[in-house]
Amino acid sequence: MRILLIGPPGAGKGTQAVRIAAHLSIQHVSTGDLFREHIEQGTELGRNARSHLRAGLLVPDEVTIGVVEERLAHPDTGRGFLLDGFPRNRVQAEALDGILAGSKSRLDAVLGLEIPEAQVVSRIAGRRVCRRDREHIFHVDHRPPEAAGTCDVCGGELYQRDDDREATVRRRLEVYHSETAPVIDHYRVQGLVATISALGQVQEVLDRALAALGQGRMNASGTSGRRPL
Template identity: 45%
Template sequence: MNIIFLGPPGAGKGTQAKRLEQQYGIVQISTGDMLRAEVAAGTQIGLEAKGLMEAGKLIPDSVIVAMLESRIAKPDCAKGFILDGFPRTVAQAEALDAMLTRTDSRIDTVLVLEVDEEVLADRISGRFSCKSCGASYHDSFRPTQKDGVCDICGGHDFIRRPDDNRETVMKRLDAYNAETKPLLPYYESKGLISVIDGMAPIEEVSSQIDAVMDGITKLTKK
């Protein structure tokens, strides 16, 4: 089963993709990790990508799609894969479709996590974690029980990601809307869109996704 995850930064795609990976035995593919692996292995594609990066140039879609073709041919992708972060543009989606057609494969569904962007910005901009044990907190939704003290380890040092501020979050959301939202009508025209309420509790989001997965499984068995 081959899946694309779409949704703005912080919508929970990574959490759900990891769960699907464990539950269904399909592989979550990060194009960034894939690129680093190809460069480290010194493959032809990796060497080409390394040369482009060292020259300060963007990696062409054709190179990324070629790396993806090599990655999904590996045995651990036999049951399928999850793409989170690719494609980002219609041109990339078209290149991906061409590659999958050539390899006699296809995308089974595009899961779209819909969220309220204002609420999402509040969620992300309030996040912080314990420096000692990594426990996660939020200023409004999950503060520490005792101010300045970690509930788990009793630590007093907390950290916030530099980009977890409202201004940066809104810029990331604007970029998503400008670049990635045009993918929705592209995949909608193919009947692949499955909209998920990303504002629901995590367990409910998981149930919605599982219902989509069950529906695909039933169709493929017919």
């Protein structure tokens, strides 16, 4: 299967992408991971990406497309892949269509995660990260530390990242609605889109995702067709 996972920040795409890919035994292709790998390896694509990231700028479409195209050319994606973080706009979506057409393949499904904006703001703005180990993550409401401001695991200081602040989150949502959400429309007319709620426990959302992927190719109205994916 060749799947695109799409949704607003805070919808849990990264968490679900790893689990869905593992369940289906396909490659999880994350643009964030790809950028880090190219930067660490010092490739030309990595140098281009790093120069923009260091300047606080979005990586240009042509660089992002190049990174993804190079990854999809690897033999291990022949059995299928799940794209996480790409395409982010219509230009990238059209480029992906061309890349897949060049290899005589196409996407099998586009899975959209839906979540109310208020929930996105609450999830992200309430997040607190340990300065000693960024893998130690807490939430002021859903997973508060035993001692305020202190990591339960290692005793490090907990802080709010700049990009987790409410004003920043709302700006990220504006970008999503203006640039990334139209990607769903691009694929809806191709009959590929299924949408599920991203609310609930991780396993609940995963169960919904797998059920949606097993229902069949979606038609242009967003309802399930009969043909199995």
